[in-house]
Amino acid sequence: MTDHAVLTLEHIGLRIGGARILQDVSLQVPAGEMLGVIGPNGAGKTTLFNVISGVIRPTEGTVHLDGRDVTAEPIHRRAAAGLGRTFQTSSLFPALTVLENVRLTAQAHAGHATSVFHTPRRSDAATATASAALAEVGLADRADTVASGLAHGQKRKLEIAMLIAMDPKVILLDEPMAGVGSGDVPAITEVIRGLHRGGRTVLMVEHHMEVVLGLVDRVAVMHHGELLAVDTPEAVMANPTVQSAYLGESV
Amino acid sequence: DADSSDAGAPVSVSMITSQTGPLAAYGEAYTKGFEAGLDYATDGTGTVDGRELDIEWLDDQGNPDTAVSLAKDVIGQGTQIIAGTVVSGIAVALAEQAAQNKILYISGPAATDAITGVNEYTFRSGRQTFQDVATAGTFIGDPAGKKVVVFAQDTAFGQGNLAGVQAVLGGQGATVEGVLVAEDATEFTPFAQQLLAASPDLVFVAWAGASSGAMWTALSQQGVFDAVPVVTGLGDVATYGAYGDASADISFLNHYFGGAAGTDAEAAMTEYLEAEGAVPDLFSPDGFVAAQMIVQAVREGGDTVDGMIGALEGYTFDSVKGEITVRADDHAMIQPMYQAKLVQDGADWVPELIDTIDAETVAPPVAG
Amino acid sequence: MSTVLLLVITGLGLGALYFLVASGLSLIYGLMGVLNFAHGSFLTIAAFIGWEVGRRVSDGTWWGLLISALVGMIVGAVVAAATEYFLIRRLYERHIEQALITVGLGLATVALFEGIWGTDPIYTAKPEWLSQTTEILGAKIPNDRFLLIACAALVLVGIVLFLQRTRYGLIIRAGVENRSMVTALGIDVRRSFTIVFAIGGAAAGLGGVLASVYYGYVSAHLGSVLLIFAFIVTVIGGLGSLTGAAIASVLVAVLQQFANYYWGAGDFVVVIALAAVLLIRPRGLMGKVA
């Protein structure tokens, strides 16, 4: 782990209408870190991811990716610079096959994604990357299924396969385990760990505390749009506010 | 190839006009007029010097593309004469086909000036915009020093009328102004104001289409008729109701209405139409004339297109509207025109003849 | 001065007519996502039948006009409801296909009307007062414009109240978003959609009868003429926003009047306005944030 911060948020604030959704969020994520983001429902976690990935522009503050100010950059530019994400409810290309979903991301990563002079083939590098990514999450046998025909859990896996094929430097995972059967949680956990092991920086919103604690280096706690604390898992778990506002009696 | 056919063989004639589409009603009048004219010109035999006329009726749907396809089809099958259409755009396209393929074409009621003199193969059987305009000019006596405002839609038809007025009345010393209204406009009240503001000696209205009712209402509501004489062309029977309260105030120039001419040919036509359950209408004479021209072309034309052209150029004959001449230079139809007014007859309005304008008075300048 | 006033008030009258057509269009689009190309036909058939009945009862009188308007609204509602019931409903939430169906219906019905009533416009009579003018500050305003404005205002208020005050309004708004979930709450959502169509059709029907008063004729193309402006107004106002459609109707019509009068380019200006509004505010003037 290096100390170089690959992602830096400075005084991020967001107001929509009269509502304050995010407030003075500052955060530095060193390269290679796995950071868990937790907080009660509605704390602003997804919104924060939207700000980082460019889906929403913050009303205050800046986002730096790899030392570069990307606050004003459009989504695709950030993605091209190595920022990958998943969505809280699966966001796919429903009419394309599973393989095509992944291949598109592989192509985007390899460049010339929108070229008229390249024709995708079963044998090309992007397809190989895509197939490998599908195998990694265990969807190889559904490669030719149309994505809308997948069950919920399978869609979550497909999203992760798309990330693998995209090979981003920084990954934002928004509740990757939501709706995943308990039986598959370990496998997906491993896939995520694999993603991280490649030296990538991962930010993960997740409510499954076992998963979070087993994976992350640090935990950021959000509450009412503010960053309450960023600390080691143990310290966060011991924090009485976290206990009462987020965890309740269950742990 | 046309020469090779022996003298007794039937002559193939293709009549292309709107049986469906927006101008189907005009097409109907033209068709009926044609049948009456054929009956008249062939003395009920339908044959010319013993030769059958093999007449095929085709529907252009008001669509130039359809018309061109039909024309190509019948030309390919060896038709010798094409006639018809009430739509100016189609007439222009058919004239082009006639020239490309060296075939005789006799245009129908389409009024566009563009057809006159367009090429040597194209004739017309009706009047043209210029003649309308010239007739309008007869309402103000000597145009010199007068101010004429043309109130028209901003379409080829409206622009043509404005150009016509400028050429005819402007040429005679009148000041001509145009108030052209966007074709899609639906509100005419402000334009009525504009007409009043111009304080002209004559307003010439050239209007086509359904919006004329609203336009007339606006003119009458804003008091245009009280201030200035208004002239327009009297349309077909279906439009007599369109002028509303303004009906009695408008001076109409007219190509034809049932009973305007009082000729033998008209009597024959009326009799024929009534037997068919139809009434004489604006474009009945056009069909009638077309039939007469075709008969003339077949009778005198010697089965070649050049022969037929020769037979028609300078041809003078008696028709519904009286004596008509096909001017040799540009194939313009030199024919009389009418001044008319509408009078109330029970709940309906009917036209009444004011004056017949001599053919030469309203003859268009030679085109080309 | 009187010209400007004339332009403004006649613009309002025209805007009222646009709104009568656009209200149904906007309602149906906003609530069901169906871009209804057959809306013009609802209007036309209502105008024709309204006229046929009205003139038989009492031609050219207020009484006849009232009958025409009522008949027109009923016909519009019935035809629209039947369209929804027999055609649109089968295509369960497939909005593009639904729009296509209405395209086909629009084509077919205009041809049918031509077959029945002919291609020529049929000129209609109206009560004496409506063909007269009222002078306001030197401008002679045709009286039928006032009738149009009044009717449009009533329709606007009526529909807004319906949507806000009735449970149907709520069901309809929810059903647009997720029809099967509304069903899963124990509500027969299909009936609500039929009602929306019927209301839109009734507004169009009223618009049809008033359009025949305004233009002075009925014809198979009465609806198509208005439909394109109604579309434009609906979009400028913000799809699905009734008040937006009302505001846009007035703006567009008044703008059109001025542009037509001063530059002879009303339709151009409307088109440019549409493009400009959409490029600056893609959701239209009052469109909901997605």
Add this chain to the structure above:
Amino acid sequence: MSEPILVIEGLNGRIAGQQVVEDVSFEVPASGVTALLGRNGVGKTSTIKSILGLIDRSGSVRLGGARIDRLPTHRIVQHGVGYVPEDREIFGSLSVAENLRLAERDQRPRRELIERLFPDIHARRAQRAGTLSGGQQQMVSLARALVNENRLLLVDEPTKGLAPKIVDEVAVALAEAAATVPILLVEQNLHVIRKLADRVVVLSGGRVVFTGSASDLLDDDARIQRYLGVHDAADDAPAAAPNDDAPAAAHPAAPMASIAESTEEPR
């Protein structure tokens, strides 16, 4: 024990011509929570939707003795079936209050209950539901089902995406509801099942593979592992090859080939 509230016999469900529920038969007793379990994609959601008539189905479904398998969805619901769908399916363009108002079927809807259970969404009555956070939306969805007096609740993964504390609260709410109305619950969270469920039905490959009391399943690690693929500690999955072999390795002796098939087993 009294008559079961819901009796399903030979239920088949199809989506787009593909059979996703096959000959499913089970009963839901007139009280308590029956959990419908199984791994991703086995057809739990589809079973619930078949019961409600939201997808093309055949077979017999009886609610309190009366056949409901031919009725349209809205009539089934009117017979007293509450539904909490898998993806919340709240109406995003409506306000929270409107969402709730729409769901009210009863003469006297239980508004106080909702206020008490979910003070947060009560406070956000006027907010557009589409802008609520995922968890808040889930609460609206639950509230919609609880606002009426029902004879049966069909609840599909109510705790998905909820913060641990809220999971507890939802569980409490469900437990409270279960005191008065029987619930058929689809749930992945074993803690919640342990806390709530009286009986379990396990699906695999669109078929029922196990029915029994909750403790029969939950106290038997081998069964849990076989039917749900869960083994004791979440963290000790094979680290080297976190791919297609992992689940198979986790239950090498699993007799039900269809379990593996229905998840991620290739070939």
Add this chain to the structure above:
Amino acid sequence: MTRQETQGTEQQATAAASASSTGSSSTGSAPTRKTGPAASARRPLVLLIGGIALVVGLAILPLLAIDIPGVLPGPTYTPGTLQLLAYAMLIAALALSYRMMFGLAGLLSFGHALFFAAGAYGLGMALEYFAPVEWPSELIFLGSILVTLVFGVVLAATVGSLALRVTGISFAMVTLAFAQAGSVLIRRNPGGATGGDEGLSLDITNVPDALVGVLNTRNLYWLALGVLVFVYLVVLWVERSRAGHVAEATRENELRVRVIGIRPYQVKFLIFIVASTLAAIAGMGYLLLQSGASPRVATADFTLTILVIVVLGGVGYRWGAIVGGIVYTLLDQRLTALAGSDFIAGLPAVLRVPLSEPLFILGTLFILVVLFLPGGIAGIPQRIRSGRKRHPAESEEAADA
């Protein structure tokens, strides 16, 4: 084990399902072009040979005397038939270009006619403008074509860059607005350049003799066939390319495309320009074939007609647009003949009135296709193969009825 047994059909079924389940997104019947991996190896060759054979067959048609009474006006060598077929092929080419935009990229444009008209009027005006120039007439002809092409591209780029700033219905309306402006401009007849509502007639001074006159209709036929083949190949090329796939993905989920690092705008812009330019090329063919252009081809109604054609043929299939274009043109022609026939005239009014209106029959037919043949004409084989008698939505309806 039922699951395994159903594997073979599952793929088709799910593909079809996606076509319906995405109905609420941008396109109704999304392309169902998925083929199994095994089949795909052999199919291109078969398709290639079949395609070449078809083109050759069409090319020698003017030399044959095939007569299909009731469908064609006469034997295939006659000018009337060749004219009709050539017209149908140009309309098919136009429909094909529209399908690329609507079917592939999900761009529902109501302004496609504008570009067709730009090709037709552009070439017509260019030829007229060049008429007095002292160049050899071949050079003038080619020069005019080039100028028109450039004009088409520039126009497409201008309209596209503005219209693509919005999406969905707004996009449809902006394109409609531009087309409407174009249509108004053409009808206004500025400076007498367009002929207004009377249309533009072709100035044949610099048009090669081989393309003038009824006797040369078969040359025009070959020209139209050439245009169609060219458009097809370009469309095929673009659709198969990465850009084509991204366009498809953009139609499905635009945000997601951005999140994986692709700017959807570029692809949409590309598709818009290519489709529009192809439309302009078809428009040039139309001008030559008709020896003129009528303002009808610039109207929104004409775009709607193209939309109808594409849907009739099947949005999900490239050749659907071709089949649609040809079937529509032939139907339109034949129904007119039927409408005027004595048989119809002899019917009672209830039947006669509707049946004598060709547009009524076409509109009704179109409705029936949308309702009962969601894949269009080209989708019929697929429906027969997959054996599905009913659309999923219909069965859903049936279920709650």
